[in-house]
Amino acid sequence: ETGVTQSPTHLIKTRGQQVTLRCSSQSGHNTVSWYQQALGQGPQFIFQYYREEENGRGNFPPRFSGLQFPNYSSELNVNALELDDSALYLCASSESSGVSYEQYFGPGTRLTVT
Amino acid sequence: AQSVSQHNHHVILSEAASLELGCNYSYGGTVNLFWYVQYPGQHLQLLLKYFSGDPLVKGIKGFEAEFIKSKFSFNLRKPSVQWSDTAEYFCAVKRQTGANNLFFGTGTRLTVIP
Numbered sequence: 001e002t003g004v005t006q007s008p009t010h011l012i013k014t015r016g017q018q019v020t021l022r023c024s025s026q027s028g029h030n031t032v033s034w035y036q037q038a039l040g041q042g043p044q045f046i047f048q049y050y051r052e053e054e055n056g057r058g059n060f061p062p063r064f065s066g067l068q069f070p071n072y073s074s075e076l077n078v079n080a081l082e083l084d085d086s087a088l089y090l091c092a093s094s095e096s097s098g099v100s101y102e103q104y105f106g107p108g109t110r111l112t113v114t
Numbered sequence: 115a116q117s118v119s120q121h122n123h124h125v126i127l128s129e130a131a132s133l134e135l136g137c138n139y140s141y142g143g144t145v146n147l148f149w150y151v152q153y154p155g156q157h158l159q160l161l162l163k164y165f166s167g168d169p170l171v172k173g174i175k176g177f178e179a180e181f182i183k184s185k186f187s188f189n190l191r192k193p194s195v196q197w198s199d200t201a202e203y204f205c206a207v208k209r210q211t212g213a214n215n216l217f218f219g220t221g222t223r224l225t226v227i228p
Contacts, residue, residue: 004157033215042118042204042218043158056215090158097214105150105158 003027004093004106012112013081021076021109023091029104031055031097032074034066035090037108043090049074050097078111086113118207120219127195128227135190135222137205147188148206148216149179158204164188175199197228 003026013019025032031050035043045058049068063079072093078085088110092103117140127133139145149161162173169181179190188205202223206216 035216035218040220042120042206042220043216044218045215048215058215092158102160102163103216107157 004091004104006089006091006106006109008109009107010110010112012114014114015081015083017081018077018079019081019111021078021089021091021111023074023076023093023106025072025074025091025093026104029093029095030072031094031101032068032072033092033094033103034074034076035092036060037088037090038084039087046076048097055097081113083113086111118205118217118219120203120205120222122222123220124223124225126225126227129197130194131226133190133192133195133199133224135203135205135224137188137190137219139186139188139205139207139217141186141207141209141217144210146208146210147179147181148208149173149177149188149190150204150206150218152202152204152221154201161190161203195224195226197226200224200226 005024007022033048034046037043046060047057048055052068065077068074088108090108091106094101094103119138121136147164150158151161152158164171164181172178177192202221204221205219
């Protein structure tokens with residue numbers, strides 16, 4: 001297992017609601033990336049945070065937002081939930097934002113939107 | 115646009131059979147290449163990675179992959195699979211310039227029959 005933890009494990013929300021997912025990075029890691037993995041698909045990059053600043057973003061609408069805290073833990077917030085937001089949300093941490101740094105994944109949060 | 119293709123969606127093999135999973139990517143620049151594995155109920159784990167040098171890379175659990183630049187391919191191989199190799203396998207690409215995120219393929223589910 002990696003040292004990356006995510007909470008909650010599972011979550012059920014209703015369309016239109018808002019959700020916050022949390023990630024604690026591995027000790028010594030200052031970079032956190034978030035991915036969305038829909039059923040039967042590979043993970044898709046949402047955004048990355050490096051030292052509390054957004055450091056890159058994938059093709060996701062602004063209702064997907066995030067934060068990184070001074071201890072490098074991170075939150076993913078999704079507003080106005082849609083049915084298609086149902087997915088496994090993965091957090092990955094790395095020692096730095098450089099391309100050569102390996103990303104270590106957490107177990108994910110399974111979000112179901114009804 | 116960056117894309118990663120895994121042509122085999124589901125592969126079923128008997129124990130001791132040889133394995134080869136295909137992966138092709140579309141980005142023309144310099145890339146780093148990865149194979150991740152997701153065992154049932156577990157988080158994504160790195161099997162192996164290629165950054166530079168010898169195009170034949172060896173990973174954990176007897177897996178290896180060969181980078182063929184002219185074919186934009188990074189196929190995963192194992193000479194003799196075991197029942198414990200049953201899992202989902204993801205190929206991923208990271209560009210050496212630009213956004214520091216992984217682009218994943220859709221995954222290949224491997225089922226090994228004892």
